[in-house]
Amino acid sequence: MASESKRICYHCGLECPSDDIKINDKYFCCNGCKTVYEMLEANDLCNYYSIDETPGITKINEIKRNFDFLDDPDLKKKLIDFTNGKVTTVTFDIPQMHCSSCVWILENLYSFNEGITFSEVDFLKKTLSVKFIEEKTSIRNIVELLDSLGYMPNLNLEERKEDKIKDEYKKLYYKIGIAGFSFGNVMLLSFPEYLSITDEVTLGMQSTFNWISIFLSLPVFLYSASEYYISAFKGLKNKIVNIDVPITLGIFVLFFRSMYEIFIVGGVGYLDSMTALVFLLLTGKIFQNKTYDAMNFERNYKSYFPIAVTIMKDGKETTIPVDKLEVGQRIVVKNNELIPADAILISENAHIDYSFVTGESQPVEVINGDMIYAGGKEIGEAIEVETVKEVSQSYLTQLWNSKAFDKKHESKIDTTVNFVSKYFTAIILIISTSAFVYWASTDLELAFNAFTAVLIIACPCALALSTPFTLGNTQRIFGRNKFYIKNTDVIEKLSKISSIVFDKTGTITETTGASIQFVGENLSQEDQCLIKTLVRNSSHPLSLKIASLLKIQSKMKIEKYEEISGKGISGIIDNHLVKIGSNSFTSDQALNIKVDDQNISTNVFISIDGKQLGYYKVTNLYRKGLKEIIDSLKSRYKLFILSGDNDGEKNNLMEFFPDEKHLCFNQSPHDKLHFIDKLQDQNEKVLMIGDGLNDAGALTKSDVGISISEDINNFSPACDGVLDAKSFKYLKDFINFSFTSKKIIIISFIISFFYNLIGIGIAVQGTLSPVISAILMPISSISIVVFTTFATNIMAKKRRLM
């Protein structure tokens, strides 16, 4: 123990700033951790610490939060899953969950509160279901308990779609289970036919075998395959011949031809092929349906906004659900809280961080009587505001009233498989009909046989499997590289885009923003005051940055304030001429301050009374690899930048994006949406890359919307994919790989056409035996699956994505 120079918090593992907070020989970094330890000890739950070393979460926020709003009956109704008046079940999202100890402590909640009868964690989804007795406890108590343990749940009123997805998943499992069962047994019963055993005993049992086979394949025909019929029907209704049309045709023909063979001709039919086909197709579906549990691609502003607000009523603070907020109410917004509706500031002044709305993280100073827009975050002490608009009618939230959010907007990009299936179905019908016509004059039965045989053998099982397996595997490869996509369609869309639109702040720049430092002589207090006074008059991003650096308070008067765009600002303060701006602007003499490497940083020079004192060096933290990505993409795509800021950084961006016309500044969230719309009107397929709520409209409207996130468990707006910021440098590789996947699909199409060609060659002669069908169908499908899986893996390795 002597070697231990730094104390480590027993609870969370962080370094302890002092030795003051301790119990016996255990040290803690803060009172929060100590409290949690005490709670655990009091409830005999110290096992927590034996599961994992220092498993706890630091409690940064020690302020007791007010959960009065959780007693509101309407709000409660929205949060709970189920109640019978006595026992209630509620599910919370707990993003802080990170290790097995979290699971343990959360599943032992009943030890803290005897009203809780049961709690269960889903670690991948990061959810906690709690069942509790209404008489003994309440949602509020549970949330308070979770908060005190460091697991503050994400309370939002977004609807849970999970249950529906879960049901669909279950159905798929039922279907595949039944199909697999029938497939195995029917195949077993078909063995005499495969082995051409024709002794009398076997023939005698044939009809029994047939009956069992029919009995086994009926559930497959009626239940397991039903979604293909529905999809084909829906497609035809919308005049689209999707891949499910020839599949449905194939299944129907297989089934009815088998019935005909068994009952009229006395053969064995193709029931084994039919069950195998359905089983294989469903396997493809399950492979394609991989989803990322903890992620939600459908979020809207409601998940960002608080569910409750603190209002002033009769001089007292109370909390009400945000739904009940009305125009004209006074609300209190505390440090780091969001303003839920457009409002007017009542307090003296405030600093509002509009990063959700504009992407710019620099707080804006607002004074009494000014408008504050919904989505802004208060930085600093609590302020009082009066709402002037409803939550849903506010400037930012109005975005969600746009048509783009109206319905699930279908992108115009068609999938390759649907494109192929149109022609495929037509050709198959032509061949089968020609075969029928050819034989009809000589032998009607043979003609009928040939017609159905073509439809059976051409059933595009391999064709239908190539897409899900290739794209499903690609999705996994992307996921391994921290690029999580909503579904496999995104990959195909990604390979068809023609322009790429980037958001600026937070997307191509690091979220931490620019770093700024002063180079030159030390500035005196007085000089700093002068500079601060001057820059406060300008809304240029560089001015804002300098203003935020200078913590000094100044309330001096300014005269002759001038802002010359592209050069700088100047003014006379306290009889001093202060100039801030470019090197030549601030100095009259030819001798300017020498500056090293001008390319990476922007330098803002300061002069007072004609004397240059030095410069602020503002280094833009563009994401790593941005230059390479842009260089490699600019020859193939039209690149655009949409920035919510003003054009202060234009010159820096020009180095990356040479075409000035493609740089748009001062873009509101609505402008961004319209910009994408305009591009799409020009027949561009648009990939939008953004972050934050201000891009939400554009992300939804674009053909592919990718949201960049520093932490994938954080909220990201509705989009098609979430890209971890660390993987931004692979953007080009992801796009390229989508091309590769498409090529692999096309090659596997060619292979499956080849199988079809052989099959059809046999089928048109009207001599298709059940054995050939039973062999050809699985072999073609399995070889396609093997090919696509290997090909995607090999290509991923080659491109170093694996």
Add this chain to the structure above:
Amino acid sequence: MSVMLVLIGFSLTVAIGFLIAFLWAVKSGQYDDKYTPSVRMLFDDKKPGNTSSTNHNNLNRSN
């Protein structure tokens, strides 16, 4: 050869039994969360109200 039919009947019964077991497993939610149970099974069981287990846990941590 009627033994064949008996065997087929028997094997089908077994197979249907497994099918029902599978469908029941899906229905009861065993396929909903495929990760957490693997963590949960490593915890020591302790029923609510059972406070007999002592604070030996703290000692475990010394390793």
